[in-house]
Amino acid sequence: MKKLYRNMRLFTAVDNGRALAGAEQGKISELKNASMLVSNGVVERVGAEDEVTKGICGRDISFEKDFGGACVIPGFVDPHTHICFAKRREDEFGMRLAGLPYLEILARGGGILSSVNAVKETDEEELFRRSERTVLAALSKGTTTIEIKSGYGLDTEAELKMLRVIERISKETPLTVAPTFMGAHAVPPEYKSDPDKFVDEILIKEMLPKVKAQGIARFCDVFCEEGVFSVEQSRRLLKAAAAMGFKLKIHADEVNDLGGAGLAAELHTTSAEHLLAASEEHLKAMGEAGTIAVLLPATAYSLKKPYANGRNIVDWNVPVAIATDCNPGSCFCESMPFVFGLAVMKMNMTVDEALTASTLNAAYAIGLADKVGSLQPGKQADFLVLDGETPVALAYHAGSTSVMEVYKLGEKVA
Ligand SMILES: N=CN[C@@H](CCC(=O)O)C(=O)O
Numbered sequence: 001m002k003k004l005y006r007n008m009r010l011f012t013a014v015d016n017g018r019a020l021a022g023a024e025q026g027k028i029s030e031l032k033n034a035s036m037l038v039s040n041g042v043v044e045r046v047g048a049e050d051e052v053t054k055g056i057c058g059r060d061i062s063f064e065k066d067f068g069g070a071c072v073i074p075g076f077v078d079p080h081t082h083i084c085f086a087k088r089r090e091d092e093f094g095m096r097l098a099g100l101p102y103l104e105i106l107a108r109g110g111g112i113l114s115s116v117n118a119v120k121e122t123d124e125e126e127l128f129r130r131s132e133r134t135v136l137a138a139l140s141k142g143t144t145t146i147e148i149k150s151g152y153g154l155d156t157e158a159e160l161k162m163l164r165v166i167e168r169i170s171k172e173t174p175l176t177v178a179p180t181f182m183g184a185h186a187v188p189p190e191y192k193s194d195p196d197k198f199v200d201e202i203l204i205k206e207m208l209p210k211v212k213a214q215g216i217a218r219f220c221d222v223f224c225e226e227g228v229f230s231v232e233q234s235r236r237l238l239k240a241a242a243a244m245g246f247k248l249k250i251h252a253d254e255v256n257d258l259g260g261a262g263l264a265a266e267l268h269t270t271s272a273e274h275l276l277a278a279s280e281e282h283l284k285a286m287g288e289a290g291t292i293a294v295l296l297p298a299t300a301y302s303l304k305k306p307y308a309n310g311r312n313i314v315d316w317n318v319p320v321a322i323a324t325d326c327n328p329g330s331c332f333c334e335s336m337p338f339v340f341g342l343a344v345m346k347m348n349m350t351v352d353e354a355l356t357a358s359t360l361n362a363a364y365a366i367g368l369a370d371k372v373g374s375l376q377p378g379k380q381a382d383f384l385v386l387d388g389e390t391p392v393a394l395a396y397h398a399g400s401t402s403v404m405e406v407y408k409l410g411e412k413v414a
């Protein structure tokens, strides 16, 4: 049986087989009085009502809804989160407000390492319950597909525990989930004097094969940053991961311009994230390599750092996606509408560019563009009804999500 959604003002990026870059990123299709025919949760037809219903017998339609001309966009795809965590770190936020730098907190054994201790102390059921709560908060704000990283385990057992919880989130919530293995999130204190040993003997020889064997991660990611993993260590890990069939991501040039964006271009990683301090040369190389820049403006907000230069990065022909980076430390934010507003107001992207960044390009950044990211035949019927005439509302109505209704696979879920 089919569902028919009618009378929508529908805005979507158009998928032509690759992430959109440069001027293409700002091209959005707008259809007034649009209808959408959904079959088994998948868009069968979308367009003018007479075309959409041509040859369809009324008896085949089990459900029909008129949206009264409301603005509809694809469900948000959040392509970068650490949303599987055991405890919030409000105390650390207070320390940062008092002037202590983020990397200094980590160097003193706090930050990511305090989240590692919390995950180890929390049993799997409880970790699932707490993570699920934050994931459902994201869903209520319009996120219908989400990437979730491990990386608060740092030993094989705890990393696998996180990845099992992430798999459960995928099975037991309405969201589509892209799981990422990020055992290279920080150097555990016991390897502080020999981080190469952690990279070569633990990450490469022990963890990657076990994660691969269990088939519970699609991507491998690394935090390439001063005092965390060097460019050379990141290169070794990512090359080993690629050889085992993982797709690649890299946290690059978040605080210091270490050359992570250049490494992303060299290895043709699917995406490079953060990029606040990345050089023009390396960003342009990413554009040539087709590596997607995943920008995280809520992290710049939360760390009180200058925003990544989204305007230039789009103009340099790098496909841009945006994400929340939801995590308990550097950025406790599960709201894609907030990130959308920051992209427009603080990174000088246009509303249309931000819409592509938060839907289609985000889907490409997690390898799921064949299923989600735009409202076109063959893709999941994941969509949002907005309070506003156009997607401008997402930036205009500051502090509101503007998301009235959330549909996943053609079903209202929030
Ligand atoms: N920068 C590294 N990792 C995360 C933060 C994780 C944390 O602070 O817990 C990020 O992408 O911002």
Ligand SMILES: [Zn+2]
Pocket (backbone or CB within 6 Å): 080, 081, 082, 251, 325
């Ligand atoms: Zn991150």
